Amino acid sequence: MIRVMTMKDYAAVLALWKDGNIPSRPKGRDSKKNIASQLQQPNCYFLVAVSGGKIIGAVVGTHDGRKGWINRLVVASSYQKKGIGRRLVATVEQYFSAQGIDIVACLIEEWNTVSMKVFEQLGYTKHTDIFYYSKRKSPKT
Ligand SMILES: CC(C)(COP(=O)(O)OP(=O)(O)OC[C@H]1O[C@@H](n2cnc3c(N)ncnc32)[C@H](O)[C@@H]1OP(=O)(O)O)[C@@H](O)C(=O)NCCC(=O)NCCS
Secondary structure (H helix, E strand, O other): OOEEHHHHHHHHHHHHHHHHOOOOOOOOOOOHHHHHHHOOOEEEEEEEEEOOOEEEEEEEEEEEEOEEEEEEEEEOHHHHHHHHHHHHHHHHHHHHOOOOOOOHHHHHHHOHHHHHHHHOOOOOOOOOOOOOOOOOOOOOO
């Protein structure tokens, strides 16, 4: 089952990100307070996949009014390669589409060749001519 994340899922989702080697910022933008606030925002669509009452997958969807972003896609290792990641992404894409947003993007770290293969299988095109720049008010926590 795929459903919208609630704060009751917070610890399980953070644990999944950790197990999936997905960098998270539990003292920064992924703190309990910040995630609780993000879950209330209309442009944030955070989903979890649940099996037998256990959180086995998650994805963070956000949009900026122009483009949709898929972040932090993760499926517990014993549930991988069963189509759960594909369903999580498809559900976020449907939400974006309902908001009138037809471009969906994701950022993948250079080492994560599995994730690249997965997103290519899901119809995403790799851009090798773009570099990611960011500006932060405070150091990473
Ligand atoms: C990326 C991840 C979420 C994929 O989840 P999943 O549930 O295993 O993916 P699915 O079973 O839905 O597979 C989707 C497609 O990717 C392919 N795929 C899945 N795992 C793959 C792998 N290890 N290598 C190559 N292709 C793979 C599948 O074959 C499928 O394509 P198909 O339907 O055409 O056969 C999972 O591997 C994961 O949690 N990885 C660790 C966290 C991570 O790196 N997340 C990405 C951050 S950007």
